[in-house]
Amino acid sequence: MPVEVAFSRSSDWGHGFVGQVVLDTDRALAGWTLAFDAGFIIDNIWGAEVVSQADGRVVLRNAPWNADVPAGGRITLGFTAGPGGSVPDPSDWQLDVPGLVPPTPPEVDIAGVTMLESEGVALFRIGLSHAATAPVTVSYATEAGTARAGTDFRAALGSVTFAAGETSRVVAVTLVDDAVAEGTESFNLRLTGASGGTLGAAVAEAVVLNDDGPRIEIADASVVERNSGQASLSFTVTLAEASTKAVLVRFATADGTAVAGEDYLASSGTLRFDPGETSRNIVVKVLGDRVIEADETVLLHLSHAVRGVLADGAATGTLRNDDLPRLMTADAATITEGDPGGRGLQGVLSTAGREIVDATGAPARIAALNWFGMETTAFAPHGLHLRNWREMMEQMAELGFNAIRLPFSAEAIQKGGTPNGIDFRLNPDLAGLTPVQIIDRIVEHAGEIGLRIILDHHRSSAGNGPNGNGLWYEGEYTTARWVKMWEELATRYAGNPTVIGADLHNEPHGANWKSWATAAEIAGNAVLAKNPDWLILVEGVGQHDGEHYWWGGNLAGARDRPILLNQPDKLVYAPHDYPNSVFPQPFFYAADFPDNLPAIFDRMWGYLWREGTAPVLVGELGSRLTDPRDQAWMEKITAYLGGDTNADGVQDVAGAGVSYAWWSWNPNSGDTGGILADDWHSVNFDKIAALQPILPDVAQASRQAVFTVSLTAPGVAPVTVGWQTMPGTADETDYVAAAGTLVFAPGETSKTVAITLRPDEVAEGTEWFRLALTSPDGATIADGNGIARITDDDWVV
Secondary structure: OOEEEEEEEEEEOOOOEEEEEEEEEOOOEEOOEEEEEOOOEEEEEEOEEEEEEEOOEEEEEEOHHHOEEOOOOEEEEEEEEEOOOOOOOOEEEEEEOOOEOOOOOOEEEEEOEEEEHHHOEEEEEEEEOOOOOOOEEEEEEEEOOOOOEOOOEOOOEEEEEEOOOOOEEEEEEEEOOOOOOOOOEEEEEEEEEEEOOEEOOOEEEEEEEOOOOOEEEEOOEEEEOOOOOEEEEEEEEEEOOOOOOOEEEEEEEEEOOOOEOOOEOOOEEEEEEOOOOOEEEEEEEEEOOOOOOOOEEEEEEEEEEEOOEEEEOEEEEEEEOOOOOEEEEEOOOOEEOOOOOOOOOOOOOEEEOOEEEOOOOOEOOOEEEEOOOOOOOOOOOOOOOOOOHHHHHHHHHHOOOOEEEEEEEHHHHHOOOOOOOOOOOOOHHHOOOOHHHHHHHHHHHHHHHOOEEEEEEEEOOOOOOOOOOOOOOEOOEOHHHHHHHHHHHHHHOOOOOOEEEEEOOOOOOOOOHHHHHHHHHHHHHHHHHHOOOOEEEEOOEOEEOOEEOOOOOEOHHHHOOOOOOOOHHHEEEOOEOOOOOOOOOHHHHOOOOOOOHHHHHHHHHHHHHHOOOOOEEEEEEOOOOOOHHHHHHHHHHHHHHOOOOOOOOOOOOOOOOOEEEEOOOOOOOOOOOOOEOOOOOOEOHHHHHHHHHHOOOOOOOOOEEEEEEEEOOOOOOOEEEEEEEEEOOOOOOOEOOOEEEEEEOOOOOEEEEEEEEOOOOOOOOOEEEEEEEEEEEOOEEEEOEEEEEEEOOOOOO
């Protein structure tokens, strides 16, 4: 008799142990004994009784409560015994059964079937409850029901035999396929005379679905729910062709997301098409309410067609909710106007030793954001599919940044391209503009809100990342065209202090330092000949004298071969620096990491600033700040940029510190993510907190009027509403006119709109303007105007 025995020790303390025994058997048992060889003595047992322990042989018998074991059953028992330790496990197991329970004969069952008449056969499956050790035979015969032998099916009589171990057989009954539209019919197959087994379910029904007659289809439907009473949800049921006899079909509603009795009245019945009719309606009553909820659904099912064929027997009815939340606009808090200036970048910028200085000679730190997209085939900064461009720039200023590094391609400047990926409903003033004209708009608005622009030649042809060859030219975009492009841009923005400089080329990692330095001098001097106000930003290469660093980050060669411009007070070195998550450089895994980082920063680019050779603006640095090594890098590099060159908490170099441009504003940077979250609205304040020590003082930043727009109740679907500023006694000389769209996600009830004021020194009294809501979707407007009052702080002397 097959039996499986498993032995284990759940604990062993050297002079004793706990043993566990599990036995599986394929036969039913009525009492049992178990014997085995053992080098130990059992002193306590559960799940069995000790019969004898002598000469190393142990005999156990069943306990009173586990003597009877079904086939396929399990016996478990345990004991404590001694000694433990190295005593071998039991062996030579033997199970003796005083009384074997005979195997239970299998039960024979038959299952019903449903099929189309045209399938030509009804397949009945006959099965055994379990395998037998000997053959099992059973007889079968068909019995007429509404389907008749000879007319609808061929009578069948016979028997099937299951071989030992076999548990399933099929009996096929032939159907008569005719062209008569006759409705659903049925007949039975009956089992008799089981040998070697017993009969269980002995009769099975075959349901034959008629597929003769016109095809019946039902269409989906919808209705507006209404606030009260009942609305009629009308489903249209059609026949593909008219019939000369009446066609009948049953119908019944069922809950989808709508609930019978709460949202609609359940309905069922029989739909009749009289001869010649091809279309009928089934009306379900919908219960109106004032609950703000999602659209709901009720299902309608067809069945039991008579003289017709169900081609599409199910439809969905949509109950469209017409209860919408209302939009309210609160007045902005009264704001004091303020005076011009205050972001630390006054007038034209130049350099003096290690410092970037403004027109007053005061040291200034540039804290910029990289807003990419213009360099790609979008030919426009990214994010404009979800946000208004002015709104994003104003948000940058609110967070304390004072500049934007704006990447672009030579193709965008010299060939144009068609800006795309823009929702022109949110950005109507960008429609029809070329890439350069979009830059013009960005420059104009930046000047209005106190931001500066660094133009960055990111690549030659439109695309992602730097040029594939790692040089400042590629393909048709030659060195000559590169210099000419910069001359044209310098001329275009000459006299405009908002554009502060040219980042000549992004990440020239394929060049050696000497060749790149020569090219940078040619382009830089050409720019300054057209626009002597600009700063000239020169990036590093990828490797120098065999030492590799970040693309654009290696400025070690500038020690022996510095950049020499015709206007030396316009040179700024602009390396890139990144953390472990962008690429696992070996120094991130050195034994002295992260204390090794400040010395690496200093050797690769920081020495130029520390020694007073020229200012440094780290043109790209960024991280998601989720990797612990990235977080350590962030602490070290912000300390270095702040003048603490060995990150010991003490500022070693006085002054404004090293300038930078964080990569990136955009959340769609695969390496680093952005200051913005993936929704292009929410701010990652962990990054802002990490940058806080090196953000400029924004105490005198532009003031803003903040309007709160709210919903009286949360929507169950997104709610959108347009907004725009409208003049009152204050006009666009007093505030930055703006327009955009608010999007309330399901569950959200409050949004804010911040409008930047234009400070002045004119005595003009208290003024006001308003924010107007327009074109709501998913809500209605209850109060569509908010008022902002500007208190004047200028007096006539």
